[in-house]
Amino acid sequence: xxxxxxxxxxxxxxxxxxxxxxxxxxxxxxxxxxxxxxxxxxxxxxxxxxxxxxxxxxxxxxxxxxxxxxxxxxxxxxxxxxxxxxxxxxxxxxxxxxxxxxxxxxxx
Amino acid sequence: xxxxxxxxxxxxxxxxxxxxxxxxxxxxxxxxxxxxxxxxxxxxxxxxxxxxxxxxxxxxxxxxxxxxxxxxxxxxxxxxxxxxxxxxxxxxxxxxxxxxxxxxxxxxxxxxxx
Numbered sequence: 001x002x003x004x005x006x007x008x009x010x011x012x013x014x015x016x017x018x019x020x021x022x023x024x025x026x027x028x029x030x031x032x033x034x035x036x037x038x039x040x041x042x043x044x045x046x047x048x049x050x051x052x053x054x055x056x057x058x059x060x061x062x063x064x065x066x067x068x069x070x071x072x073x074x075x076x077x078x079x080x081x082x083x084x085x086x087x088x089x090x091x092x093x094x095x096x097x098x099x100x101x102x103x104x105x106x107x108x
Numbered sequence: 109x110x111x112x113x114x115x116x117x118x119x120x121x122x123x124x125x126x127x128x129x130x131x132x133x134x135x136x137x138x139x140x141x142x143x144x145x146x147x148x149x150x151x152x153x154x155x156x157x158x159x160x161x162x163x164x165x166x167x168x169x170x171x172x173x174x175x176x177x178x179x180x181x182x183x184x185x186x187x188x189x190x191x192x193x194x195x196x197x198x199x200x201x202x203x204x205x206x207x208x209x210x211x212x213x214x215x216x217x218x219x220x221x222x
Binding site: 031033037042043044048050098101 | 139141148149150151152153158163164166198202208209210212213214215216
């Protein structure tokens with residue numbers, strides 16, 4: 001099984017950088033996902049890490065350390081539209097197990 | 109074209125009723141899933157199917173019965189609805205069992221049991 005932990009809420013200022021951490025304990029680990037979910041909408045795919053290191057995609061980057069069971073999502077140049085929940089998910093075989101999500105509020 | 113579509117979007121029903129939610133994906137994916145998101149926004153897997161075969165059933169009450177007539181469809185039937193079943197139900201699909209190319213979610217069905 002998988003046990004995934006991430007902060008419940010975070011607040012950051014428009015234009016700033018924010019890092020959302022995720023720790024996991026897993027057997028049969030097959031990679032780490034980050035999803036974004038706006039209120040009342042479906043989760044949308046942001047990133048996938050299966051090897052250690054940093055993956056950069058525009059303003060968003062995701063990092064993985066398998067030995068530490070640790071990942072983070074880095075959001076740069078925050079915009080108001082980045083206010084959403086960010087879900088860390090551990091991939092197993094035929095399932096993706098999510099943490100409880102981090103609600104990010106971006107303030108002016 | 110919507111990649112993963114589920115119907116209905118909203119469902120309000122009385123306790124004890126039976127209801128179904130339909131899901132279809134046009135991505136050619138082999139694996140489909142049902143997730144439940146409760147009032148605290150925790151997204152929890154219920155079932156996964158691969159090529160019409162049930163792979164995972166995460167201790168879901170047997171009032172919930174998924175059915176996959178083909179690999180593009182995964183429907184969810186719920187018998188004897190209870191207040192605690194109120195939640196948003198998301199259908200999803202992925203290409204590989206490990207889903208390394210990402211899971212695509214439907215827009216969700218908000219079920220309210222009164």
